[in-house]
Every structure is written in structure tokens, then in C-alpha cells.
Amino acid sequence: MPVFELSKEIIFPPSNLAREDGLLAIGGDLTTDRLHHAYKQGIFPWYNLGQPVLWWSPNPRFVLFPESLKVSKSMKSVIRNKGFEVTFNKNFEQVLNNCQKLQRKGQEGTWITPELKSALIEFNFEGWAHSVEVWQNNELVGGLYGIAMGNCFFGESMFTKVSNASKVGFITLIKKLKILKFKLIDCQVYTQHLESLGAANIPRKEFIQILKNEVGETPFKSQLND
Numbered sequence: 001m002p003v004f005e006l007s008k009e010i011i012f013p014p015s016n017l018a019r020e021d022g023l024l025a026i027g028g029d030l031t032t033d034r035l036h037h038a039y040k041q042g043i044f045p046w047y048n049l050g051q052p053v054l055w056w057s058p059n060p061r062f063v064l065f066p067e068s069l070k071v072s073k074s075m076k077s078v079i080r081n082k083g084f085e086v087t088f089n090k091n092f093e094q095v096l097n098n099c100q101k102l103q104r105k106g107q108e109g110t111w112i113t114p115e116l117k118s119a120l121i122e123f124n125f126e127g128w129a130h131s132v133e134v135w136q137n138n139e140l141v142g143g144l145y146g147i148a149m150g151n152c153f154f155g156e157s158m159f160t161k162v163s164n165a166s167k168v169g170f171i172t173l174i175k176k177l178k179i180l181k182f183k184l185i186d187c188q189v190y191t192q193h194l195e196s197l198g199a200a201n202i203p204r205k206e207f208i209q210i211l212k213n214e215v216g217e218t219p220f221k222s223q224l225n226d
Contacts (some may be wrong), residue, residue: 006055010034015057015208016069017043022058022189029053030119032126038146039154040215042208044188049113056188066178068198071171078164079171085135086172088224089160092124092131095143105186112157123147130224134160134169142166144173146185148224150215151178165180172199176224183214 004013006028018024018172024043027197028034030053038044038055071079078084100112101192105220123129128149134142142165144158153173159168174185174197 002057005007006053007157012038012041012043012055013203016059017118018057018059022056023054026053027052027136028055028114032119032123032128035119035123035147036128036149036162040149041210042186042204042211044154044193045116046111047113048111057204058189058199059209062187062190062194062199063189064174064194064197064199066182066185067141068200069171069174069178070196070198072196075164075167075171079168082103082164082168083136084141084165084168086169087133088134088173088176089130090133090138092129092145093121094140095131095133095145096120098140098143098159098161099145102157103161120145132169132173132224134165136165136172138164142169144169151181151183152186152208152211153182153184155188166196167193170194173224180224184210 003019003023004017004025006025010033012025015024018177030045042061043055043057045053046056096112096117100117120129124131129144129145129147132143133140141162142160144166146156147154158166158170174182179184190201
């Protein structure tokens with residue numbers, strides 16, 4: 001499959017035209033309008049500093065349905081006894097900074113470039129991007145952020161400084177999204193960590209159909225704020 005080069009016009013090729021590795025398009029910009037159009041079609045940016053913007057739509061798609069969340073007995077004990085406090089949208093930029101600094105095995109540098117960081121902060125200001133903060137003894141020890149549209153949440157990145165902190169934040173988020181009647185949490189690509197919490201692969205075609213039914217054109221209808 002070819003890789004499509006984007007122009008200034010905010011338009012993406014169909015996701016089913018992505019390469020086998022999920023790469024769909026290259027170029028364009030990171031305006032909030034383009035990000036909105038991308039996410040509602042199941043497309044996300046992922047690239048390294050010095051590269052043009054790369055846009056992805058992998059097949060299969062790794063997702064978590066809220067009703068499929070698995071919480072082990074040991075994690076229930078951690079949530080009860082480790083003194084974690086979880087908040088929402090208290091400090092988006094601090095969560096973003098910690099995700100940006102996180103060193104990942106096999107990855108040089110960070111994919112949260114200054115350009116993407118600025119776009120995400122603006123996306124948060126507009127109410128699309130949201131953060132989850134995990135505190136212990138008044139210190140930020142874990143968290144994650146993602147994009148909420150309609151009844152779908154697109155998870156982007158998480159960090160942890162204390163064992164299980166990010167997992168506690170993720171589990172708390174899923175429980176809240178279930179109450180808010182969300183249909184799906186997009187985890188993008190497989191990780192053993194999220195599989196242990198109930199995430200699984202589904203065909204991209206099925207994923208895109210869910211987005212068509214659940215995202216729509218209207219802004220996020222529910223607030224994650226405390």
C-alpha cells in the first residue's frame with residue numbers, strides 16, 4: 001500500500017488503505033481541527049522529533065470495553081491500601097510533561113514532540129483532551145491522558161513513578177467511563193499490561209464502525225472533571 005501525503009486541506013484517506021504496519025499518511029499539521037478529524041476516524045499521530053507527522057490506523061485495533069475490565073484481588077488491595085488519590089483534569093500539562101520524559105525500551109527520545117505537546121494543550125483547553133492524575137502523599141506519582149469524543153475515549157500515554165500508580169489511574173478512569181456510558185477505550189496497539197486488565201484486539205473495520213455510531217460531530221457530552 002502507498003503512504004499518502006497530506007496537504008493543507010484537512011482530509012484523510014480511508015483507514016483501510018493503511019499499510020500492513022498501520023501507517024496511513026504523512027505530513028499535514030497538528031491543528032486541533034485536524035486532530036479532531038483524525039481521531040473520529042480512528043487515526044492518530046505518532047512520530048519522532050525530526051520526522052514529518054506520521055498518521056496511523058493499525059489493524060487489528062487494541063481496545064477495552066468498559067464492561068470487560070478485569071481487576072485482580074491484588075489490585076483491589078492496592079487501590080484500598082496504598083494511599084493513592086486519583087483526580088481528573090487537575091494538571092494536564094504536568095501529566096503530559098511526565099509522559100514526555102518517560103524512557104521506553106527500544107525507543108530513542110520521545111514521540112511527544114514540542115509541536116504535538118502544544119497541540120495537545122490546546123486540545124485540552126478546548127475540552128477534548130483529558131488527564132488522570134494519581135497522587136500519593138500529595139506528590140504526583142502516576143497518570144495518563146487521552147482524547148474523549150462522544151462515547152469513546154482514546155488513550156494516548158501513561159507514566160508511573162511508583163509501582164501500580166498508573167494502573168490505579170487507568171482502572172479508576174475505566175470505572176468512571178462506565179458510569180458515563182462510554183462504549184469503548186482505544187488502546188491503539190497490543191500491550192501485555194493492558195491485556196491483563198481486559199483489553200483485546202478487534203478488527204479495524206469493527207472499530208471504525210463503532211466510532212461512526214458513537215463519536216459523531218458533537219463535542220464531548222460528559223465532563224471527566226471532579
